[in-house]
Amino acid sequence: MKKREISTKTTEKQLLSGNEAIALGAFEAGVKVASAYPGTPSTEILENFCTYEGVYAEWAPNEKVALEVALGASFAGVRALATMKHVGLNVAADPLFTAAYTGVRGGLVIITADDPEMHSSQNEQDNRNYAYAAKVPMLEPSDASEAKEFMKIAYRLSEEFDTPVLVRTTTRVAHVKGLVSPGQQEVSAVKAGIEKIPEKLVMLPSNARRRRVELEARMGRLREFAEDFPENRIEWGDRKRGFITSGVSYLYVKEAFPEASVLKLGMAYPFPAKMIGDFASKVDEVFVVEELDPFIEIHVKAMGISCKGKELIPPFGELNASIVRKAITGKAAETFFEPSPIPFRPPNLCPGCPHRGIFYAISKLNVFVAGDIGCYTLAALKPLSSMDSCVCMGASIGTAFGMEKALGKEALGKIVAVIGDSTFIHSGITGLIDIVYNRGFTTVIILDNRTTGMTGHQPNPSTGVTITGDVSTLVDIEAICRAIGVKHVRTINPHEIEAAIKVLREEVERPEPSVIITKAPCVLVPEMKKRKDKPLFLIAPDKCTGCRTCLKLGCPAIEWVAVTPEEAKRLGYKEKQKGYSRINAVLCDGCGQCAPLCRFKAIVLATKEGK
Amino acid sequence: MGNILFCGVGGQGILLASEITSFALIKSGLDVKKSEVHGMAQRGGSVVAHLKYGEKVYSPLIEPGTADIEVAFEMLESLRYLPYLKRESRVIVNTQKILPPSVTTGVEAYPDDILSGLKGKGLAVFPVDAFEAARRAGETKAVNMILVGCLSAFLPLEAEVFRAVIRERVPERFLKANLEAFRQGREIIDTMLQAAE
Numbered sequence: 001m002k003k004r005e006i007s008t009k010t011t012e013k014q015l016l017s018g019n020e021a022i023a024l025g026a027f028e029a030g031v032k033v034a035s036a037y038p039g040t041p042s043t044e045i046l047e048n049f050c051t052y053e054g055v056y057a058e059w060a061p062n063e064k065v066a067l068e069v070a071l072g073a074s075f076a077g078v079r080a081l082a083t084m085k086h087v088g089l090n091v092a093a094d095p096l097f098t099a100a101y102t103g104v105r106g107g108l109v110i111i112t113a114d115d116p117e118m119h120s121s122q123n124e125q126d127n128r129n130y131a132y133a134a135k136v137p138m139l140e141p142s143d144a145s146e147a148k149e150f151m152k153i154a155y156r157l158s159e160e161f162d163t164p165v166l167v168r169t170t171t172r173v174a175h176v177k178g179l180v181s182p183g184q185q186e187v188s189a190v191k192a193g194i195e196k197i198p199e200k201l202v203m204l205p206s207n208a209r210r211r212r213v214e215l216e217a218r219m220g221r222l223r224e225f226a227e228d229f230p231e232n233r234i235e236w237g238d239r240k241r242g243f244i245t246s247g248v249s250y251l252y253v254k255e256a257f258p259e260a261s262v263l264k265l266g267m268a269y270p271f272p273a274k275m276i277g278d279f280a281s282k283v284d285e286v287f288v289v290e291e292l293d294p295f296i297e298i299h300v301k302a303m304g305i306s307c308k309g310k311e312l313i314p315p316f317g318e319l320n321a322s323i324v325r326k327a328i329t330g331k332a333a334e335t336f337f338e339p340s341p342i343p344f345r346p347p348n349l350c351p352g353c354p355h356r357g358i359f360y361a362i363s364k365l366n367v368f369v370a371g372d373i374g375c376y377t378l379a380a381l382k383p384l385s386s387m388d389s390c391v392c393m394g395a396s397i398g399t400a401f402g403m404e405k406a407l408g409k410e411a412l413g414k415i416v417a418v419i420g421d422s423t424f425i426h427s428g429i430t431g432l433i434d435i436v437y438n439r440g441f442t443t444v445i446i447l448d449n450r451t452t453g454m455t456g457h458q459p460n461p462s463t464g465v466t467i468t469g470d471v472s473t474l475v476d477i478e479a480i481c482r483a484i485g486v487k488h489v490r491t492i493n494p495h496e497i498e499a500a501i502k503v504l505r506e507e508v509e510r511p512e513p514s515v516i517i518t519k520a521p522c523v524l525v526p527e528m529k530k531r532k533d534k535p536l537f538l539i540a541p542d543k544c545t546g547c548r549t550c551l552k553l554g555c556p557a558i559e560w561v562a563v564t565p566e567e568a569k570r571l572g573y574k575e576k577q578k579g580y581s582r583i584n585a586v587l588c589d590g591c592g593q594c595a596p597l598c599r600f601k602a603i604v605l606a607t608k609e610g611k
Numbered sequence: 612m613g614n615i616l617f618c619g620v621g622g623q624g625i626l627l628a629s630e631i632t633s634f635a636l637i638k639s640g641l642d643v644k645k646s647e648v649h650g651m652a653q654r655g656g657s658v659v660a661h662l663k664y665g666e667k668v669y670s671p672l673i674e675p676g677t678a679d680i681e682v683a684f685e686m687l688e689s690l691r692y693l694p695y696l697k698r699e700s701r702v703i704v705n706t707q708k709i710l711p712p713s714v715t716t717g718v719e720a721y722p723d724d725i726l727s728g729l730k731g732k733g734l735a736v737f738p739v740d741a742f743e744a745a746r747r748a749g750e751t752k753a754v755n756m757i758l759v760g761c762l763s764a765f766l767p768l769e770a771e772v773f774r775a776v777i778r779e780r781v782p783e784r785f786l787k788a789n790l791e792a793f794r795q796g797r798e799i800i801d802t803m804l805q806a807a808e
Binding site: 013015119120143171172175176177178179248251252254255318320321322333334335336337338339340342343344345346347348349350375378381382383454548551554556558559560562579 | 620621630633634637642643644645646647648654655656657668669670671672674675676677687688690691693694696697698710711712713714715716717719720721722728732
């Protein structure tokens with residue numbers, strides 16, 4: 001069982017992140033079942049929620065399953081939660097759109113955690129559009145305190161209006177800590193149990209047509225509700241400028257224009273048309289401040305209300321108070337120092353990371369590497385430069401296969417797909433089925449590091465452990481590949497680069513489907529961190545010729561030391577030698593990938609005393 | 612109102628340091644918002660946390676040109692967020708170096724004039740060898756608590772408030788070393804301030 005720092009016994013204010021607050025809000029709302037696939041910035045919600053007593057929480061294989069599990073729990077009459085990052089809702093969009101038709105029994109809330117600025121995402125989509133497209137209400141908290149309260153409101157709304165409710169956060173809500181007051185736990189009036197209501201739950205066309213009409217009526221009722229909803233509120237101030245805003249943008253407006261009048265929309269969709277009209281009529285000028293898409297703006301303009309929005313406010317990236325102030329007044333806040341031109345510090349694969357070995361091996365093949373989402377996407381960066389495309393979860397396999405079909409026999413030996421264990425389970429399996437079924441030969445490399453790395457080491461079905469640390473059935477990736485019909489499945493150790501290159505060459509040239517599974521645990525999983533007897537490597541200075549081959553691994557533990565000709569002479573090197581490599585003993589994880597790469601056998605095991 | 616910018620490299624304990632500081636501010640009855648980024652931003656990448664405090668805090672992000680104090684856990688990182696600083700900002704710099712990939716691979720050099728560069732801009736710079744100080748305190752992992760001790764000298768709070776938070780938040784077996792690290796950090800700055808008088 002995971003430990004949680006926040007007590008549920010206290011009534012004192014707590015410093016919580018938006019995600020911790022959402023977990024607490026879900027608990028206080030009496031949520032019994034929660035399902036999610038990890039994704040920044042949503043992951044900590046379930047990691048926290050699973051620590052509360054009397055709840056069921058799980059990591060699902062993907063967001064679609066997560067939402068279906070939550071929907072099922074709702075059908076069974078309990079309050080249920082599904083959480084995901086913004087792109088996760090694309091995966092879960094199918095159940096979402098029809099869940100809007102069926103409605104709910106127990107309250108159902110779906111968290112979409114959007115990532116403006118793409119701190120940790122491949123795109124910047126604005127998921128408020130899903131509320132509009134799927135015809136479900138959406139709440140949008142501004143900070144942690146609201147996040148908790150809005151969860152409880154969301155469940156009441158869900159049951160009152162018979163609808164799933166979306167709650168949208170952004171990175172600066174999810175990962176900002178603020179003070180939150182714990183509250184009382186609620187009990188839903190809905191009774192848990194099996195109830196057969198086919199006209200509501202079986203979306204055959206005849207039923208769906210009736211529910212479609214009901215859906216419109218429901219949206220009408222929600223629009224009326226929005227007019228009196230206390231979290232849609234006007235804060236009157238100076239009437240010269242009136243701001244309409246929601247979510248974290250509200251906080252930027254309050255900071256930049258504390259004197260102005262503000263209409264804060266706690267409900268991002270549907271809109272309170274009368275309230276907006278009334279507000280607009282009482283201020284000289286209306287400004288809509290929102291991150292990403294002109295979502296509020298378009299709807300306000302559709303009401304026939306003139307306002308300024310995206311002609312002033314950037315349509316991409318995060319906002320902050322300075323950007324908002326400058327956009328509205330045209331005057332930039334004073335800054336005093338220019339950015340300094342200093343070396344960039346991008347994230348990097350850890351020392352000892354098994355991905356480094358396999359990507360170094362792949363880089364020797366001169367193939368197109370169709371990549372996927374995970375820590376290993378960092379292999380696209382120098383010096384490995386070993387990934388040529390990355391689109392979305394699971395896309396590596398389909399895109400590689402599409403390239404194969406486009407180029408025909410030409411493509412043999414020139415394309416590989418690379419995908420992580422968790423990503424393969426998420427949405428890679430169907431792509432592999434396509435290769436087998438449609439007689440392809442694309443080689444798929446599955447990087448099995450026993451965890452979901454990038455999001456912070458969540459277990460997944462192929463880890464064989466649940467979110468709460470309980471041992472479960474391990475889903476065997478190799479067996480899956482064989483069951484699909486891949487005849488050539490080979491498991492290799494990614495740390496052994498020479499052997500990996502050999503296997504890679506054989507499999508990419510094979511005119512049949514093949515899978516290579518690289519098996520070595522992430523260095524950050526507990527059993528790896530606990531190792532006491534890790535070997536340590538060092539570079540014998542007298543043997544290093546400064547050829548820089550080891551640096552091509554891009555291991556943070558291997559450092560280049562430049563020397564002047566005089567220093568080279570003093571150190572006994574050829575005068576032309578520009579420097580030498582050394583291993584930082586604090587960082588070296590002992591994976592040994594580098595040692596065989598050195599033709600001069602300069603990289604050797606260090607004894608403990610040598611440390 | 613106060614704005615504190617914490618920066619450094621993933622894995623240096625920046626989030627815990629900013630957390631301890633937040634709790635101390637809250638204990639003193641202030642409102643606090645703290646912004647951080649998880650996920651891709653870690654993995655040895657540059658990490659930054661914004662801490663804002665006051666009677667009522669709205670935006671969770673520090674605006675450029677308004678940071679009162681920068682606490683740089685790594686020397687190079689002290690330069691990365693320069694646009695956030697104002698002329699009167701105080702800059703606490705851990706003189707520890709962690710080489711970025713372009714430096715370890717020999718593509719770029721690690722700048723060698725960072726402290727003088729900061730001082731040359733007229734900033735109040737407080738260089739601290741936090742790693743060495745942590746070693747003296749008996750726990751090299753307590754670099755963050757050395758820096759919290761340094762930071763505490765510039766905040767309108769009693770040191771005792773910090774000590775109370777550390778006692779509440781740090782596990783028993785690390786407590787002694789962390790309290791000692793806090794004390795040493797505080798002393799380093801107090802000594803510098805006295806010398807300057």
